[in-house]
Amino acid sequence: MLTMVRLLFIRHGQTLWNKELRYNGDTDTELTALGRRQATAVAGRLQNRRLDAVISSDLRRATQTAAAIAARHGQVRLDERWREVRFGEAEGLRWRDVVERFPEAARAWADNRADAAMPGGESLLDVAERIKPALAELVAEFDHKTVAVVSHGGPLRVALCLLLAADIRQHWRYNVMPCTLSEVAVYPSGGVLNLLNDACHLRARGSAEEDEAEVAS
Numbered sequence: 001m002l003t004m005v006r007l008l009f010i011r012h013g014q015t016l017w018n019k020e021l022r023y024n025g026d027t028d029t030e031l032t033a034l035g036r037r038q039a040t041a042v043a044g045r046l047q048n049r050r051l052d053a054v055i056s057s058d059l060r061r062a063t064q065t066a067a068a069i070a071a072r073h074g075q076v077r078l079d080e081r082w083r084e085v086r087f088g089e090a091e092g093l094r095w096r097d098v099v100e101r102f103p104e105a106a107r108a109w110a111d112n113r114a115d116a117a118m119p120g121g122e123s124l125l126d127v128a129e130r131i132k133p134a135l136a137e138l139v140a141e142f143d144h145k146t147v148a149v150v151s152h153g154g155p156l157r158v159a160l161c162l163l164l165a166a167d168i169r170q171h172w173r174y175n176v177m178p179c180t181l182s183e184v185a186v187y188p189s190g191g192v193l194n195l196l197n198d199a200c201h202l203r204a205r206g207s208a209e210e211d212e213a214e215v216a217s
Contacts, residue, residue, distance in 0.1 A: 003143050003144065003187070003188055004143075004144060004185055004186065005138065005139045005145060005185075005186045006145070006146040006147070006184075006185050006186075007138065007146075007147055007149060007159075007163070007185075007186060008046070008049075008051070008147065008149065008181060008182070008183050009151070009159065009160070009176070009181070009182040009183070010065065010066075010069070010148060010150045010151075010179060010182075011150075011151065011153055011156055011176050011178050011179065011180060012031070012057075012059075012061040012065040012150060012151070012179070013032075013037075013038035013039045013042075013061065013065050013178050014032050014034045014035035014038060014178050015029040015030065015061050016029065016032055018032075018035075019032065019034075020094070021094050021095070022093060022094055023087045023090050023091055023092065023093055023094075023095075023098070024087075025083075025084045025086045025087035025090075025091055025154075026059065026083055026084060026086045026091075027092060028060050028061075029059075029060070030060050030061060030064065031060075031064050031065070035061065035065075035178065035179075036064070036068075038178055038179035038202060039064060039065040039069075039179060041202050041204075042065070042069065042179040042181060043068040043071065043072070044201060045181060045201035046069055046072075046148065046181075047072050049146065050146055051146055052142055052145035053074075053077060053142060053147045053148070054069055054070040054073055054074065054075075054147075055077050055078075055079055055138070055147060055148065055149045055150070056076050056077070056078055056082065056149075056150040057078075057079070057080070057082040057083045057084070057150065057151045057152060057155075058078040058079070058082075059083055059152075062151060063076065063078065066148075069148055069150065076150075079134060081130040081131065081134040082134060082149065082152070083151075083152065083155070084151075084152035084153070084154050084155065085122050085126075085127050085152075085154035085155070086120075087121045087122075088117070088118045088119050088120025089101075089102070089118060089119040089120050089121070090102065090118035090119070102118060102119060105117065105118050112169050112172070114168055124154075124171065125168070127154060127155055128158050128161075128162065128168050131155055131158050135159060135162060135163065139186050153176050154171075156174075156176045156182070157171035157172070157174045157176055160174045160193070160196075161174070163184050163186060163190070164184070164190070164191050164193060165190055165191075175196075175197050176197055177197055177199065179199075180197045180199045181195060181197075181199075181201070182196045182197060182198070
């Protein structure tokens with residue numbers, strides 16, 4: 001029998017640092033009022049979908065989003081491997097501040113090197129190493145089932161690369177905005193992208209943010 005797992009990827013709702021264009025890695029920030037409305041909107045989008053599990057990063061902005069979704073689908077399972085990229089000494093800084101304080105790290109980051117990391121932080125390679133087993137476990141456990149994963153921009157973009165056999169340095173090609181919905185069907189031969197960065201539920205409820213931050217969160 002052909003095996004398949006359907007993974008629904010949801011980035012958490014807006015935080016204050018998103019709004020202020022600050023790097024927000026493993027600093028445990030909370031949702032703004034807009035972020036809470038976004039979480040409610042994506043929960044409404046999924047209310048009639050069968051979800052066999054809701055997996056979430058253990059950071060509050062993700063758990064708050066996941067709780068809205070899981071209200072109709074059972075408990076949230078926390079997994080710290082789905083945390084955002086750790087930005088170390090760049091946490092809370094804007095890009096212009098990073099360039100001024102850490103010019104070499106900023107240059108490597110801008111050059112899209114897979115091993116680039118902020119001082120005390122993680123690289124894309126580091127993130128991929130923790131996401132790979134997390135994905136493998138979901139695929140093994142939830143055969144012919146649907147799983148929602150609530151996480152952050154960085155890990156979700158890396159996960160898309162891993163599932164779609166793309167170089168992780170191509171992560172920036174996958175735009176994943178707050179509380180949008182992306183979907184990958186995972187077969188033995190690889191992943192099939194069914195949906196990417198879908199925000200129709202946000203537009204319908206007036207929960208989209210026109211000037212949403214592009215920095216990871």
